[in-house]
Amino acid sequence: MDNLKNKVALITGGNSGIGYATAQLLKDQGAEVIITGRRKDAIEKAALNLGVKAITADQSNISDIEKLAEKVKTDFGSVDILFVNAGISGLGTIEQTTEELYDNIMNVNLKGAFFTLSKFIPILKDGASVVFLSSNTASMPGPGSSVYSASKTALNSFMRSAALELAPRKIRVNSVSPGPTQTEVMNKVGLDEATVKAIMDVVVEKVPLKQMGRAEDVARMVSYLSSEAAVFMTGADVIMDGGMVLA
Numbered sequence: 001m002d003n004l005k006n007k008v009a010l011i012t013g014g015n016s017g018i019g020y021a022t023a024q025l026l027k028d029q030g031a032e033v034i035i036t037g038r039r040k041d042a043i044e045k046a047a048l049n050l051g052v053k054a055i056t057a058d059q060s061n062i063s064d065i066e067k068l069a070e071k072v073k074t075d076f077g078s079v080d081i082l083f084v085n086a087g088i089s090g091l092g093t094i095e096q097t098t099e100e101l102y103d104n105i106m107n108v109n110l111k112g113a114f115f116t117l118s119k120f121i122p123i124l125k126d127g128a129s130v131v132f133l134s135s136n137t138a139s140m141p142g143p144g145s146s147v148y149s150a151s152k153t154a155l156n157s158f159m160r161s162a163a164l165e166l167a168p169r170k171i172r173v174n175s176v177s178p179g180p181t182q183t184e185v186m187n188k189v190g191l192d193e194a195t196v197k198a199i200m201d202v203v204v205e206k207v208p209l210k211q212m213g214r215a216e217d218v219a220r221m222v223s224y225l226s227s228e229a230a231v232f233m234t235g236a237d238v239i240m241d242g243g244m245v246l247a
Helices: 017-028 040-050 062-076 099-123 146-169 193-205 215-225
Strands: 008-012 032-037 053-056 079-084 124-133 172-178 237-240
Touching: 008 017, 017 032, 017 040, 017 079, 017 215, 032 040, 032 062, 040 053, 053 062, 062 099, 079 099, 099 124, 099 146, 124 146, 124 215, 146 172, 172 215, 215 237
Parallel strands: 008 032, 008 079, 032 053, 079 124, 124 172, 172 237
Antiparallel strands: none
16 A cells, blocks of 8 residues: 555654554555654664654654754655654652653643644645544543643643644644553563553453554554545544443
């Protein structure tokens, strides 16, 4: 498939998980892909494996975002697909949440995402597609996830405003809200295989479809939203959580 041939796609947080899977799929569909991340070694290794371009940039740093937009403009001219994927999670009750945790989550998930779009608007092509990675917790917050849920709820709110502001240029702005998604995050926190399986089993029980999502599932949705097939979709939040928000 080459339905994205000659398109330039930028993916923030592209060195692992959903970002990595999306970079692979968009490249396979013909797009010229650029991935970003704050860890130089990790992002360059991922880009080498994928056969895409890499630019080191921290989404929580406005100066980095400005430099990223300038470099992309210089090297590529304009962007057809912007997938604002970089994000962090964090758990803690409202009583336990520190100012540092609050700022870290909001700076990446909300402020960083907001200014990534802001700084890229001048180099988005008319008719471009913007997709934000949100979360089903924006629709079903729970105890211990107040800041993370709030960051994604606010993200969806400004996504809809952006869809209206950019509609005159036929730029479509949407978000994808996954539920539990099987990535390497659990392995990175140092848990053994049995503990990871036990956690997954508990999570799966809360999903009506009784399965975890996959990074590739989200990648396909980002690809769809970025294609001509979704030319009439804007301001939509696509929930992909196996029915959790219904349960």
